[in-house]
Amino acid sequence: MTGGSRTQVVVVGGGPAGAVAALVLARRGAEVLLLDRARFPRPKPCGQFVGPAGARLLGSLGLWEAVRGAGARPLAGMRIEAPDGSVLLGRFPGGPAAAGLDSPPAFAVNRESLDAALLDRARLAGVRILEGLRVLDVQAGASHVVVQGLAGRRVLTLRAEWVIGADGRHSAVARAVGLRRRLLRLRRFGILADFADFPGAARLAEVFVGRHAYCIVNPLPDGRACVGLVTDWRVEACRAGLSDLLAGQLAAFPSVARRAAGARPVGRLYGVGPLAFRRELPGVGRALLVGDAAGFYDPLTGEGVTAALQTGALAGGLLADGLAAGAQPAEVQAAYAASRRRLLGPRWRFLALLQAVVRRPGLACSIARYVERHPGALAALMAAVADAVPAGPPARGDGYVPRLGPPATGPGWRLAGHA
Ligand SMILES: Cc1cc2nc3c(=O)[nH]c(=O)nc-3n(C[C@H](O)[C@H](O)[C@H](O)COP(=O)(O)OP(=O)(O)OC[C@H]3O[C@@H](n4cnc5c(N)ncnc54)[C@H](O)[C@@H]3O)c2cc1C
Structure with missing residues (x-):
């Protein structure tokens, strides 16, 4: 067992949530070590659709070129077919171009390539990445966390000020810090x-x-x-x-x-499956959960990657603020929980409403026929699906497009046992 390796933040999981959380922290000057049990590129089951809010966030973080390089295919809108065959053809409104960004309104991409590309950008921002390391346990103390993992047959122990659990729906970090999973009624x-x-x-x-x-x-x-x-x-x-x-x-x-x-x-x-679940809290002590680790609802409008990117950026930005200001963990937790609720709460309520409709075929057909005849209703539906925000340049420091700082200067720390 190796011991004594220190960093400021350990991010567990290199999917979109972990890669963006780590990238945002590193750009703000934090020392970040990201661990993933897989080696990238790795396969990832996903519908491969990234919706407008996710595309906008990637554009505002300057990541669209990397995503395009990963083979993303721009999508202009959605075709929805109701059970009686009525068809709605809707365009996503505004789009990143309206906000001065170069990313498309939405896109489809192979997750294997997308996740590897985002991780590369995190590496370029100064994040140290260890692949092939499965985290087994996290012990959270008052002043630090101890993360224990297995790389091949070697057990590694790391100390950090904070841990971010971005390790997906079966999060080992959430389990270790006692944040239980609650399945939702939607099965x-x-x-x-x-x-x-x-x-x-x-x-x-x-x-x-x-x-x-x-x-x-x-x-x-x-x-x-x-x-x-x-x-x-x-x-x-x-x-x-x-x-x-x-x-x-x-x-x-x-x-x-x-x-x-x-x-x-x-x-x-x-x-x-079953797909929908929530954690009781999105973090506790010196551990924050982002992306699927904190909860998932349903992929009907391609939510997961967007929520992963948004909560990763949010947690990364708030934690960078907290580290810079010497904030207490409770202050960071309160800020993250409240901002995350503001960010995702309305979205999850809209998705619950959408589920209530699609699970009643008669109602779904009546609504589809109504929307078909009323272009204003179709535009409103597409705006809601797109999670539209008023067009304009992305806000800085507004909670989910975090302030960006200079790249990390390379603190020179090193994980014992690794070259
Ligand atoms: C059927 C279905 C269809 C979907 N379709 C879409 C869609 O079209 N669009 C969309 O946006 N979303 C979709 N989603 C959801 C989307 O795939 C997820 O929400 C998204 O991948 C979450 O990203 P993440 O970064 O939180 O987690 P992940 O992408 O799951 O990444 C977690 C990472 O953590 C690593 N990890 C796990 N455990 C450990 C450990 N113990 N130690 C170290 N590393 C670990 C894993 O190797 C992985 O790389 C779909 C989901 C399902 C189930």
Whole structure:
């Protein structure tokens, strides 16, 4: 066991939440060490859609070029098909261009490439990254945290002032600091498959609302598409073969099933569920949780990556402020909990409303027919889906687009046992 290695902040998890939290902290001059059990690029089950608020945040952090380099495919809007076949075609409003940013309104991207690109940018900002290290335990004291992990067969112990848990829905950090997971009433199960030569993939995110499930189709580069099916959670869903389950559920979406039949499945199938859960708090003591580690609701409008980016940037910015000001942990926790609630609360309420509609096919069809006839209602729906904010330059230090400082100067610390 190695001991005594110190840094200011250890970030556990190198997905979008961890990469952005670490990058924001490092740009503000903090010493940051990021640990991930995987080696990047690593596969990540996801619908691969990043919505307008996420695209805007990436643009405001100057990360769009890196994301474009990862093969992102710009998307202008959404096509929503109701159970009776009514179709809504909506454009995302405003978009980053209206705010003077170069990123597109939304995009689809292979998560394997996106996550590796964001991690590279964090590295460039001065974050030290250790891949292939699984965090097993975190002990949080009054003045510091001790993070214990396994790299191959070696146990590593690190001391830091703070730990950020960005380690996804089964967060080891949350478990270690005693923040339990509470499943929500919405019990959904998701199946994800990528297809090559998928016909008709447009520059739109496609959503098909069915009677007991919904299906999303997102176009990827090179004629590929990601098909995601989200259905009611059932215990047998865990036991059934995923490909049988996918084929059975796709039968309820004949237009998607026809396109999938003419395409070639690539990679493996993923099943995830139950999807919706919350933690009692987004942090405690010297530990903050960001992204899925703190909670997840439903991928209907492609929420997860955006919330991961937003909460990562928020926690990184607030913690940088706290470190600079010598704030007490309780002050940082209170600021993070309140800002996170302001940021995500209205969004989660809108998503709960949307779920209530899509789970009642009759209501969904009536609303779709109404919206079809009223362009103003369609624009309002798209604005809500896009989480629209008034056009204009991104605010600085407003809680979720954090103030950016000079890059870290390289504090010269080193993890014992590593070159
Ligand atoms: C069916 C389905 C479809 C979805 N579709 C979309 C979509 O289209 N658009 C969208 O925005 N979101 C979607 N999501 C949600 C999205 O994938 C997640 O919300 C997002 O990946 C969260 O990012 P994160 O950074 O919090 O966590 P992750 O991306 O899960 O990253 C966590 C990281 O932590 C690492 N880690 C975990 N445990 C440890 C440990 N003990 N030690 C060290 N490292 C560890 C992992 O290796 C991983 O790299 C979907 C989710 C599901 C289930």
